[in-house]
Amino acid sequence: MRKTILLFAAMLAISGNAFASQLGLYGGLQYQSIEDDENTELGVLSARLGSFLTENVSAEVRIGTGVSDHGERISGMKFSVEADTTLGAYFRGGVFITPRVYPYIIVGYTQFDYTAKLEGFGSFSDDESGTSLGIGAEFFINKKTGLTLEAMRLLDEDDIELDALNLGVVVNF
Template identity: 35%
Template sequence: MQTPMYMNKILMIILKANNWLLSPLRGWDGLSAASRLQVRPKAGRYVYYSFASWLPINLKIISTYKENTMYKSVAYAALGLACLSSNVTLAEQNYAGGSIAFIDYAEEGISDDASLTMIAGRLGTKFNEHLSGEIRIGLGIGDDSVDVFGTDVDIELDTMFGAYVRGGIQAADSFYPYVVLGYTRGKVTASVPGFSTSESESDVSFGIGADVDINDKLTFNAEYMNYLDKDGVEVDGFSLGIVTKF
């Protein structure tokens, strides 16, 4: 049966419209465009079926389109499952711990350094094998006296808190060395009989450390940190602690 001339022109218009409708499928909006084609009977894929009885061309295009749509759907589903799996894994890599730190406080113009002690807690998440982030809060316990021009001045560490990022490698089954970078704010009080003054300061912090696994849940931690080095004041120290995973 020969197709009328006006019908050929109509078909050319339909095919051009169909190509326009399918063009988004080549980009990021493919899934959205595919869903629109499925719910809009006027879309080109239904036009193909309407004329398939007398226009056998494009059947291969329809089949290929359906296969590509199926593959994309499977790919999106696999990506979603991977994201869910990743979230579950991250939830199992949260950790919390406590430590005791031996802090050295040095200030320009003072010959003596103050040896201070701090207990600290930490809460963090290991994002992947090499990167983790955490927050820490520390409280000073006890004080130390330094000689300032013949006068004994008591130095006390009040608080110290900050946020940090750790990057490391699993060097052995139970040994994880790392470097740490973050930002710390600390408060120190200096006092003499009848008078005291407090100062707060913030600075970029950095250090190195290592985790040693005791078992699947507990980890021993050792670390050196330079907390503050600003305006003639340097605060650094070494800490030992225990971390539990949950």
């Protein structure tokens, strides 16, 4: 019985490492629908590049730019907010529950640069940064290409909360 358990454990270790070594580096694009605590919605297109450190842990960086802004009228004046850039560094931890499905948790650090404009008063640019936390899953179409779905709390600082729903494509190199 002991030999069977050891053989089974060795087979799992070898198969897991072989699959992880096929993954190696990965990259992708994703659309982020970002909403703050005042229901301001922004769209960001992000590129990501990462690498698996072990079969269950990866590290990645992301850079994004705003593609849709939020506008409204306040006392007859046009007010708008737009995302300028987002930068982030993250660790993901997960497990392949099937060869094609990889759910994970993600934790890291995000910097969010934005510009607010009020008609007749000019514009104001600022940045916010802080710890990020989320959950996600990748659904692989084949060994190289998958779809990503994530829900993240990008920031939770004193003056701002940012939540993001991310939908993207990932490619393993």
